[in-house]
Amino acid sequence: MLKFENVSKVYEDGFKAVDSVSFEIPEGELLVLIGPSGSGKSTTMKMINRMQPHTSGKISINGKDNKSYVASELRRGIGYVIQQIGLFPHYTIEKNIAIVPELNGWSPDKIRTRVTELLELVGLDPEIYASRYPKELSGGQQQRVGIARALASDPEIILMDEPFSALDPITREQLQGELISLQKKLNKTIIFVTHDMDEALKMGDRIAIMKDGKLLQLDTPEKLLHEPAHGFVEEFIGKHRIIQNPELMPVIDIMSESVVTTLPQSSPEKAISLIRQRKITDLIIVDESKELLGIVSAYDVIKKVNDIRTIAEIMQPIGYFLEDTASARDAIIMMDESPFGLIPIVDEKTKVVGLVTRGSLLSALSSQWTETKVEVVAI
Template identity: 80%
Template sequence: MLRFENVSKVYDDGFQAVKSISFEIQQGEFLVLIGPSGSGKTTTMKMINRMEPHTSGTIYIDGKDNNTYNASELRRSIGYVIQQIGLFPHYTIEKNIAIVPQLKGWNPKEIKARVDELLELVGLNPEVFANRYPKELSGGQQQRIGIARALASNPDIILMDEPFSALDPITRDQLQGELITLHKKLNKTIVFVTHDMDEALKMGDRIAIMKDGKLLQLDTPEKLLHEPAHGFVEEFIGKHRIIQNPELMPVIDIMSETVVTSLPQRSPEKALALIRQRKITNLIVVDEENKLLGIVSAYDVIKQLNDIQTIDEVLLPAEPFLFDSATAKDAIIMMDESPYGMIPVVDERKKVVGLVTRGSLLSAMSSQWTDSEVAE
């Protein structure tokens, strides 16, 4: 799908932002580019659609040199999502999404159907949102529109430049989960730039770590954590981390024992206050004996805020969950089945004793420090 061969980028002042990098991205792959500020990750991504022309080397898209494409047509054929979202404030949501299909000559009926389809896909009712303007939407809703617009002309490739970094933790976690689901459903090739290692570990099929314009390592999250190929990679992920065999590691060794819980009779206003105070996205709901009853998502509470009296009205089953006798391998297998990106851990009486989250699973497995390492 995408191939870089000895690609470099040198600016007019002589600064070399990218230094002869070579790698491939497969069809349908979710590749994350990560590194410190100035590492060349964003420049690398922008060279794909020639927003930044490369100085030397070759970038192939489906076997064709991207320099042989018309630049405008190339950019219209590749979805692009940025941190600032970039919606046109004087256009309705429908018109914002329709921009690229209109430029490509789609007929109005096709465009209308596509806009409605994409709004449904990103969880926004077209009857409610199509004729609104960006200023009438929350930050999370605007970013959903940004994703819908990137998908509008059904591109095979989508570039995403730190799309969630400006969002609050609740919205960010929710959109990360939704993007993972969308990727599995649509099988698009996604190149995603971030500076957040937890986000990279959560999102990427593979992760490319860059520094000073060089590609230091491109591997799966597990391989990066287990076999860092460079001293900087080890430092960037977390020096002295080790990974134990997940089949042998008890889930109680990787779970967080700090679990934010609530009784089902809590009002939605108090539930939201607790969620925001603790910077979480979901509440574990328990009875008076701390026995697991279910999960309430912040999104459902916000959506139903004016229609419910207590949070048990939007209570969802806590499935899957793990018993405290389970292993880390059980958590890894079950995480793909979890719609919340987290798994409650309970004892034999079904009392909540901990929590495993999608974002923390890999890093928790890799952060078993020995006393000697701490001493160093």
């Protein structure tokens, strides 16, 4: 999908912002670029859509040199989300989202349909928000619109430059979870710049750590925590985060504090209410005795709300779970295979007793170990 070959960026004063960087990003991956200020992470990302032209080397998109594109056409085909959001204050939300489709010559009917679809996708009621102006929305709502706008023309690639850093911690965490859920459904190729290592560990399929324009290590979060390849990488991640002997850590010690479950006969409206109340992206399905049955995603429930009577109709089997006797190492191994990015923890009778998500796993393993109490919440 994306390929960097010995790419450098040198400014007129001789400053080398990016120094001979080479890596590949496969289709559908969320790659996080992280490093200290001045490390070259944002410049590396902006060279993809030529907001910053590279000085030497080659950047290919699906095998085609990005310099062979007309710059304006290249940028219209790549979604872009920034920290400042950048909504036009004098345009309605509908008009803001419609900008790129209009430039691409879409019909008015197709644009209206797309705007409605995207507002629903990011959790904003089109009847309420389409006609509003940016100043009438909260920061989190504006950033949702920014994500919708980036998705408007259905691009294969989305660039995100510290999109959540200006938001309050609660809104930021919620949007991180929503983006992870969207990514599972849409399978876009996302390049995500951040300065927050916790955010990188939570979001990234892989993480690229940069310093002084050089790429020091590009690996999965688990590999970075297990095997930092450079002294600076270990220092930047934080030595307290480096995983030590996960095979000795019981999985029950790293389970989430709550598991939200529901019965298969629950209505989609009831499920949506719970999803919004608890700010979750997937809902675990159990029977009356709390035995694990399956899972539904928030996206599927919202999409099918008018087509189903119970969530059993869209429930998917969940083949990845662990017994409460497993270790943290078992969870690390299984997490790479889990299509939902979470692992239910069950007892010997397959009753749900806890939940490990990718974010909670890495967070728990990369900090001082503390015991947590598991609360199973059901409706």
